[in-house]
Amino acid sequence: MTTATTTVSSSAVALDPPTLRLRSPDETEAKVAEEYRYAHLLPHFSTDRYPPLTPFDHVDPGLRALSLPNPRDFLDNATSVTELTPNIGTEVTGVNLATLDASGRDQVALEVARRGLVVFRDQQDFIDRGPDFYLDWGRHFGRLHIHPTSGHPAGYPEVHLVYRDANSTFNFEIEGSITTTSWHSDVSYELQPPGLTTFFLLSSPDTGGDTLFTSQVATLSRLSPQFIAFLRTLKAVHSGIEQADFSRSGKRGATVRREPVEHVHPVVRKHPVTGAEALYVNRQFTRRIVGLKREESDAILRFLFDHIDKSADNQARVKWRPNTVVLWDNRITAHSATVDFKETGERRHGARITPQAERPIPASADLDLGA
Ligand SMILES: [Fe+2]
Numbered sequence: 001m002t003t004a005t006t007t008v009s010s011s012a013v014a015l016d017p018p019t020l021r022l023r024s025p026d027e028t029e030a031k032v033a034e035e036y037r038y039a040h041l042l043p044h045f046s047t048d049r050y051p052p053l054t055p056f057d058h059v060d061p062g063l064r065a066l067s068l069p070n071p072r073d074f075l076d077n078a079t080s081v082t083e084l085t086p087n088i089g090t091e092v093t094g095v096n097l098a099t100l101d102a103s104g105r106d107q108v109a110l111e112v113a114r115r116g117l118v119v120f121r122d123q124q125d126f127i128d129r130g131p132d133f134y135l136d137w138g139r140h141f142g143r144l145h146i147h148p149t150s151g152h153p154a155g156y157p158e159v160h161l162v163y164r165d166a167n168s169t170f171n172f173e174i175e176g177s178i179t180t181t182s183w184h185s186d187v188s189y190e191l192q193p194p195g196l197t198t199f200f201l202l203s204s205p206d207t208g209g210d211t212l213f214t215s216q217v218a219t220l221s222r223l224s225p226q227f228i229a230f231l232r233t234l235k236a237v238h239s240g241i242e243q244a245d246f247s248r249s250g251k252r253g254a255t256v257r258r259e260p261v262e263h264v265h266p267v268v269r270k271h272p273v274t275g276a277e278a279l280y281v282n283r284q285f286t287r288r289i290v291g292l293k294r295e296e297s298d299a300i301l302r303f304l305f306d307h308i309d310k311s312a313d314n315q316a317r318v319k320w321r322p323n324t325v326v327l328w329d330n331r332i333t334a335h336s337a338t339v340d341f342k343e344t345g346e347r348r349h350g351a352r353i354t355p356q357a358e359r360p361i362p363a364s365a366d367l368d369l370g371a
Contacts, residue, residue, distance in 0.1 A: 038202040041131065041351060043151025043161045050146060050258040055191060058358040061141055062196075062273035065103070065110035072111065074104040088215035088333065089117040089316035097325060098126040098133070105140045108327065109196050113273050116333045117213045119318055123325040127200055131156040134198075134353050141196040142355030145187060148240065148258040149247040153351075157257075160352040162337070166345030180339035183214065183308050184284035186330050186354060189240035191263045194330040195357025203349040204320045208341035211318045211326065214334050216278040218314040219307060220268060231279070232364040234267040234292075236301075238285045264290055264369055266362035271332055277363045278332040279304065308334060331357060 036042075065071040075081055079094030090111070097120055100108065112118050120126075126133075131153055138144050144158040151161045186194050201209075220228060240260035247256050267289065269280040283305040289297040318326055328335065341348070362369065 036203075038349060041153045041159070041161070041202060042349070043163045044154040045151050045255045046154075046157065046257070047255055048157070048257055050148070052258065052261070053190060053192075053356075055359070056143055056356075058142055058192060058195070058356065060109065060113075060195065060272050060357065061106040062110035062113045065106040066273065068103065068107065071107050074100055074107040074111075083115075084117070084119070084316040087218040087314050087316075088115065088213055089119065089318075090115045091119040091121065093121045095120060096125055097123055097137075098129055102140065105137075109141055110273060112196055112327045112329050113271060113276075113332070116215050116217070117316060117318075117326065117328045120325045120327070121321065122323055123200065124323040126325055127202065127323060131159055134159055134351065138198060138353035138355050140355075142194075142357055145190070145194055145354040145356050146258070147187070147354070148260065149244060149256055158353070160354055162348070162350040162352070164339070164342075165347040165349075181212065181309070181336045182284055183212075183305070183334045183336045184282040185216075185280070185334050186352075187240070188265065188280070188282060188285045189238040189243075189261055189263055190356065191261070192356045192359050193265075194354045196327060196355060197330045198325060198327050198353040199350060200323075200325040201320050201348065201350045203347045204322070205341040205344055205346035205348055208338065208344075209320060209348045210338045210340075211320070212315060212336045212338060213318065213328060214308060214311065214315040215332065216280065216308075216334055217276045217332050219311060220277060220279040222307075222311070222314070228268070232266075232268045232277075232362070233367065234289050234300075235264050235362075235367060235369055236267050236281055236289045237262050237264055237287045239287045240285070243285075262287075265360045266364075266367055266369065268363040269331060269360040270363045271329075272358055272361060276332055279308075280331075280360055281305070282308070282334050330354075331360070 075092065075095060077094055078092050082091045083089065084091055135144065135158055138158070146157045147160045151163060152159050153161065186197060239262040241262065244256045244260035265280055267279070267281055268277050270277050281301060281304050286301060289300060
């Protein structure tokens with residue numbers, strides 16, 4: 001199901017892209033004199049308009065790695081491989097992602113599918129190769145998603161940026177909440193949401209701004225077999241409307257380049273490579289369970305969202321260091337930013353490369369998702 005919403009209001013369209021002030025007021029003159037190393041990657045809010053996305057066939061690169069004699073030989077030169085927690089996350093040092101060949105990239109996809117999250121340290125080579133390389137990297141894993149509302153480097157709409165400094169925020173943040181924690185799976189409202197996702201920070205606060213991750217495989221597995229069996233019969237509506245309305249209200253660059261959509265996905269999806277079953281609902285984008293009465297849907301979703309929120313035993317927390325590149329499998333994990341550094345006015349500037357994957361596969365073959 002694809003639902004277009006109201007047209008972009010004329011007032012929102014008329015807004016000029018915001019002017020970025022790159023420096024916080026308390027920076028010293030010496031710092032002001034320095035050019036920001038990644039100024040060419042600062043957010044640009046073009047007023048381009050894009051048509052609806054069209055379906056495509058996705059062949060997961062992790063599948064190719066399954067047939068290799070050793071699908072982990074990309075780690076042969078690693079100086080450390082450390083599991084962050086039992087349920088999610090591995091941290092790797094000593095591997096230069098930028099120099100991996102096609103087979104190495106396939107292996108990365110498989111490793112991330114198995115661990116949900118892999119953190120690669122010391123990736124200055126990767127980060128400094130710049131946006132043309134980012135696109136080449138991402139296209140290995142799938143068709144690159146262009147975000148409908150976020151900022152991107154000028155000329156590179158496929159590179160999704162997060163950005164905050166003393167003078168501006170271009171993040172999708174809802175004010176008036178007691179927390180900035182907002183668990184989600186990126187753009188789950190798309191018909192074919194992202195799979196293997198790459199994210200790195202170009203500039204980060206001295207402390208804070210960590211990213212939280214949770215395994216939706218573990219989240220599901222903690223439920224009782226009877227309840228899982230029920231969830232496998234359900235499908236839910238995911239919506240991009242609120243995110244678009246946030247931009248239309250004048251925030252985050254005030255641009256909506258593609259009309260928001262809603263799509264129906266299984267509540268439990270199956271990974272196409274590992275076969276792992278994962279809970280696939282998130283507070284940010286999942287709105288209702290199809291076919292249930294409103295109160296039933298609200299009660300079940302609230303229970304599942306609370307379960308995701310509080311299950312620290314399914315989670316890992318990435319503390320950023322310079323030149324860290326993080327990869328996650330967006331199909332079987334959820335994540336949240338942590339905006340705990342507002343008072344310092346420091347810059348946090350990140351880039352995400354977001355290949356789309358298959359339409360979510362229901363864990364139950366009997367579940368009819370409709371057209
Ligand atoms: Fe996200």
